[in-house]
Structure formats: structure tokens, C-alpha cells
Amino acid sequence: MIDAHNLKKVSCTLLTFLLSKMALGPSNLEYFWRLYLVVALLAILWTLYLVYFCERFTVYMISLVVAFLGAFCLPVCSVAYVAAGSIWGKVGLLPLLLGCAPVGITLLTYYVLARGRPSFHPFEYNGLKVQPRYQDRQRSPASYNPVLVAGATTLAASITINSLGHLTGAMVAMVGLQAFCIAALFHARHIIRGLRALRLQEQSMPTPYTFMQIDQIRQARRRWYLGRLFALIASWRASQDD
Numbered sequence: 001m002i003d004a005h006n007l008k009k010v011s012c013t014l015l016t017f018l019l020s021k022m023a024l025g026p027s028n029l030e031y032f033w034r035l036y037l038v039v040a041l042l043a044i045l046w047t048l049y050l051v052y053f054c055e056r057f058t059v060y061m062i063s064l065v066v067a068f069l070g071a072f073c074l075p076v077c078s079v080a081y082v083a084a085g086s087i088w089g090k091v092g093l094l095p096l097l098l099g100c101a102p103v104g105i106t107l108l109t110y111y112v113l114a115r116g117r118p119s120f121h122p123f124e125y126n127g128l129k130v131q132p133r134y135q136d137r138q139r140s141p142a143s144y145n146p147v148l149v150a151g152a153t154t155l156a157a158s159i160t161i162n163s164l165g166h167l168t169g170a171m172v173a174m175v176g177l178q179a180f181c182i183a184a185l186f187h188a189r190h191i192i193r194g195l196r197a198l199r200l201q202e203q204s205m206p207t208p209y210t211f212m213q214i215d216q217i218r219q220a221r222r223r224w225y226l227g228r229l230f231a232l233i234a235s236w237r238a239s240q241d242d
Helices: 004-022 032-052 057-088 093-114 146-164 166-187 189-202 214-223 225-241
Strands: 123-126 129-132
Touching: 004 032, 004 057, 004 214, 032 057, 032 225, 057 093, 057 166, 057 189, 093 166, 093 189, 166 189, 214 225
Parallel strands: none
Antiparallel strands: 123 129
């Protein structure tokens, strides 16, 4: 259920996870930390929008999917850049292009999966209000937390590179991380397809879909300190315009 507590908790958790993965990038590049600060600032601002302003269900869910996949892709790109740099040197256009190749593979996989038809619709409706549909399933020993698995996979990739050498270890780690990224996409294929269907439906609707708990979320936003600050700024600007 996406209520006020989960909306803030999930958004901030994914932001922290994304920023931590970004910091593991190729820091030897000349403009890496400048680019990191710019992207980090944009990610923080977008997270604030999601937590305190966003009322569109599809925008929020797509943002989570993009942040989740971005956090998965960044380690793959870093490892691919290390592997390419070991062969052709770390200076030049070719290592950068090869370092971005995992993003292209992930986007292509996303496109292919999104075009498919879900075996079940992952959302339930109450008019324009939507929430994820939860199935009653017993947790099996094989169930897992994707964030914890992603962190363990990244750590294993680092250990592999250090133990096998930069070139061999980077190649093995790159294949493993890319396979895990594709597996994560396949695991979320029903949500991806369901979001695409919702977006297509919204194109012919005057009002977009919103959260099932939107009333509770609005009340919580009025209670939160930053929410009060944003409301005060908005009222001050409105009075200035008048």
C-alpha cells in the first residue's frame, strides 16, 4: 500500500541507494564529481517533488522504476568502463561508449518487456484511485529483498575484480551484474507492462490516476515540516502576484 509513510520511506531509501551507487563510478574522470553533484541535486529535487507534491500514480511509480534500474545499471557501467580501460586505456571516447553500453542493453530489455502483455494486471482501482495489487503468497526460502541482493551483488563484483585481476575480474563481474539487471527487469515485468497500460489509458482521460490513499497523503503533507514550508512559500508567492 502506498500511504504517506511508505511514500516518503521508499522515495528516500531509493534516493540514498542511487546516490551511493553513483559515488562508486569512475572517479578518475576529470568531470566526474561535478557531474555527480549536478545529477545528485536533480535527484534530490525530484525526490522532494515526489514526496511533497506528486499526485500522479504513474509518475511516482515510473520514477521508482527508473531510480531502481539506474542504481542497478551504474555498477555495471562502472565495471564495463574498467574493463574497457584495461584494454584501450581510460582516456578516449571508446571506453566511455563501452561503459554506457549496459544502459543501452537495459533500455532495450525494458522496451521489449514493456511491449508484452501481462498475465495479470498488477493494479487495482477505485475510480481514479489506484494501488498495487498484492497477492497472498507465503514467503519461500528463495524470496529476497532486491535492494539487499543488489548490494551483495555489487560487493561480490568488487571482490571478484580484486581477486582475479582488473581485466578478468571486470569481465566476469560485468556479465554477472548485467545478468542480474536483466533478471530484475524480468521480475518486474508485470509492473512495467501495467504502468504502460495506465499511461496509455491516461492519454484519453481528463484527470490522471492518483494514489488510493491520496486523502491521507494530502493530510500528512500538510503536517510535515517541509510541507508546511512549501505551503508557506506558495502562499507568499501568490500574495506577491496579487
